[in-house]
Amino acid sequence: MIKLIASDMDGTLLNEKMQISAENIKAIKYAQKKGVEFLIATGRSKLESAKLLANAGIKVGYINLNGAMLYNTEGHLVFEQDIPTEKSKEIIKILNESGYYFEIVSADNVYSNSKLERITNVSNLLVDLNQNLDFKHAVPLSSGSEQIMGISFVDNYSNLLNLPNFKVMKFLAFKPDGATFDQVSKKLLQLGDLVITSSSNTNIEINHKNAQKGIALMHYAKMKGISTNQVMAIGDNLNDKSMIERAGVSVAMGNAVDEIKALAKHITLKNTEDGVAHAIYEFLGDN
CATH class of the missing domain: 3.30.1240.10 (Hypothetical Protein, Haloacid Dehalogenase-like Hydrolase; Chain: A; domain 2)
Structure with missing residues (x-):
């Protein structure tokens, strides 16, 4: 049973207009209604990524700057790792x-x-x-x-x-x-x-080296008492590699680079085809 989902933004959750589609928003709300926590895992800052979700009407946690900063769903910073x-x-x-x-x-x-x-x-x-x-x-x-x-x-x-x-x-x-x-x-x-x-x-x-999406994701899961096999990670590029490797359910976008497709256990549709929503419905349909 999936209890935590982490999704990349660029090339994953965002479409070619750099927007989150209505279908992806609907799917995230569907997951949250089932008690699943949702994290945005991105190379972007908290300020920048939050702006892109401003009109989505969803409350999420954030893994920002590739894992250098981790925020819970209440918006509180729970981890950070800078470069000296x-x-x-x-x-x-x-x-x-x-x-x-x-x-x-x-x-x-x-x-x-x-x-x-x-x-x-x-x-x-x-x-x-x-x-x-x-x-x-x-x-x-x-x-x-x-x-x-x-x-x-x-x-x-x-x-x-x-x-x-x-x-x-x-x-x-x-x-x-x-x-x-x-x-x-x-x-x-x-x-x-x-x-x-x-x-x-x-x-x-x-x-x-300690600022990686996968490290932050597992830190959050442990903090919430969620096991690895209850974690889903969705991504498309090499800064998603660490969470694709660690998550129990790993999903590559249809537009992902070959290395991520080879690592992931599952492949969904492209970011221009609501691939995140497709993955959510596929794995949470019976959740």
């Missing part, structure tokens, strides 16, 4: 030397040093996550929607680290066309205590 300041300085040095555009993510904000790079790279990410979307139509979404809200533009990332009580929760780096992250990832991992994942083919996401 000195380690963050080393990461900035390596990323600057790589020449890749990157952003710093705190608990409630994203910091960028270029509005043009931000819009361009988020547009590329949206195209990569949504097969029915082209770059021309992705640009308005990335520049005029919630994607650009909550962004602070700064001249120098290093100055952020000197601010009192400033915590880096995640780094997000984007690659130009034709480039790979192999070399820079190798250098970053040599720093120790880091994990590198991605939410699309266009980026890498750098967290503390």
